[in-house]
Amino acid sequence: MTTSRTPYGFMLFVRLLVRMTIALLVSIPIIALGGILLVYSQTDGTVPAWSGIAAISTGLALLILGFYMTAVGSFPYPNLGEGEDVKIERHPTMKPAYARIFISIPLFFITAILYVATDLAYIFPFVTFMVGLWFFFKGVMRYFRNLHITYIVTDRRAIYMYKFLYLHTNEIPVGRIVQISEKRTLIEALSGRGTVVVSSGIGSRMTINMEEIDNPGAVAEALRSMLPSTQNN
Structure with a gap:
């Protein structure tokens, strides 16, 4: 069964505003202070312009962090039935994200050396900087993507959950599982990670791909041990 919920409209705005009260109370005065410092820096030489920019940047960073924490925390944990026990809870591994960063x-570092310590044309440090920025951006995006994905295995079902600005869950009851398989590339096998595929039929809604998880064999074995055919034996 697949369920999804998307908060929208005025109720979404009110909900986020209420949950962000503390972040707003902290960040707005800092942003206002930065604006005041910028204004004074234009008329008073003793007030550096960078102080206002730094204050505004700090306030915006706190506001963005508050929004992020609010968005992630606004959605509930899946409701568990009476007596239902969580066996495994995993996020996709962060190893690929850390590797890119x-x-x-x-x-x-090479960019800084080329720019400061050599007389090479600026195109060379620009190229190394852009390549480094690409790896850094890809790593950060992968990190946050994996942070928002959760795989849960209980004694009754396998659950996929994605939550950020909306909540999407996909779950397969243990009694309906018809196939459990593992997939690993050579690099994944060497790094101890892989994908566990849980299927109850044909189609994306009947399949949960637990991608890039650490020690996938343990997850697959836990699922197999709960299958009715295994328990009967």
């Missing part, structure tokens, strides 16, 4: 660091 790690690759970007030496590229930024």
